[in-house]
Amino acid sequence: MLNYKNLKHSENEMPTWDGFLGPTLQVASMKEHWQIRELEHAVIKAVNLPENLVNLRYASKYHDLIAQNRVNFAISDLKISGLLNCPKRGHYEISDLGKQTLDKLGTDITAKYVHSLPMYIDYQNMRRQNKSDDKADNDIQSLELTKIQIHNWFDKQKENLSDALLTKLRETDPFVFEYMMIELMTKMDYKGADGKAFVTQKSNDGGIDGILNQDALGLRKIYVQVKRYAEDNTVGRQTISQFHGDLDLQGAGSGVFITTSSFTRSAEEAGKKFNIKLIDGETLTKLMIEYKVGVQVQDTFELLEIDDDFFK
Structure with a gap:
């Protein structure tokens, strides 16, 4: 059973975004398709996060839920690295590479490992290339x-x-x-x-x-x-x-x-x-x-x- 206290966490015991990487991949393996909000809530529930941390928000004027945001960061990097597939916008499923990684590492998945995967490296190289192209400006304008x-x-x-x-x-x-x-x-x-x-x-x-x-x-x-x-x-x-x-x-x-x-x-x-x-x-x-x-x-x-x- 997962426990938030065993994950990489901040001083207040809130797991860091990369602390959620392993739990997110494990939860994603439990069924075939997930909507993003459903997956976020399932991960937070799976790590037994107490109510005070579930409801903890950023001090900024936007007051976003911190745990939900950090799971979202984890989902993003898992998708970029090829451990999660995104068949359509807002929907996710574990990939074959994700299943292999889960079998090999369990929930001990670090940001260093995820960022070393070929798809993530290709993504970063593409971003660097785009910065030097006019295409980058067009992409930024279309992002809204x-x-x-x-x-x-x-x-x-x-x-x-x-x-x-x-x-x-x-x-x-x-x-x-x-x-x-x-x-x-x-x-x-x-x-x-x-x-x-x-x-x-x-x-x-x-x-x-x-x-x-x-x-x-x-x-x-x-x-x-x-x-x-x-x-x-x-x-x-x-x-x-x-x-x-x-x-x-x-x-x-x-x-x-x-x-x-x-x-x-x-x-x-x-x-x-x-x-x-x-x-x-x-x-x-x-x-x-x-x-x-x-x-x-x-x-x-x-x-x-x-x-x-x-x-x-």
Whole structure:
């Protein structure tokens, strides 16, 4: 039985769009034809998503249902990659490739796998080609995009950027990674008026990678430990307990632990018990994007409307 807690998820336990890939393909295999709304609701029901997450909406003025949107993203990528067929608009069915993938991987289907399939690669190549052709302009004019579709597209770009950024971080030199994390915390205003925030010396850091001031006078300090780990190298309770011991030696009552992987359930419980804020890879990349650390603005778009007050 599927359980939303076992899927890749955000900090509030809402599955990410790619966390829905496996469940969506599995549900699609349960009958021959699906209408898109029917499939979305069936997937959400199949993962036993609680009511508070089912009804959770974006904070934007469009207030779309987050879970439904994320399943929709998953359906889109499964179709593009050839794992789902779309015999007519709004109708889907699992393909032979989808059945083979389900037999081979079960529900452990990642965005990296889906994006490595030939049909998805061909689709991306075609998009890149279209950008250099006049045909791209004609296609865009015929799409009749709604505000919601534009909003959804930007959300998906952020998800893709987050995945790419996490891959980049895991390839970064560990010492450089420490400086990058202190830079992020500094951008988040965890520093004193004198701007003091520094990475500790490796020979005498006492298990602490960085120290930042939490107030302008530097009376309260934040101690940081960072671990640049691979995706499958999760941080366990013992590591958090060790960091807690290091904090005790510094006379500190709290700390921040940052990793590019994830935390076990017992590590999360230890973090709450010891007053240690845990930041996993997914949360880390979202913060870096929000505070523009390691990323830069490529394009800026403005959506304008009539100012009725001006004409009064």
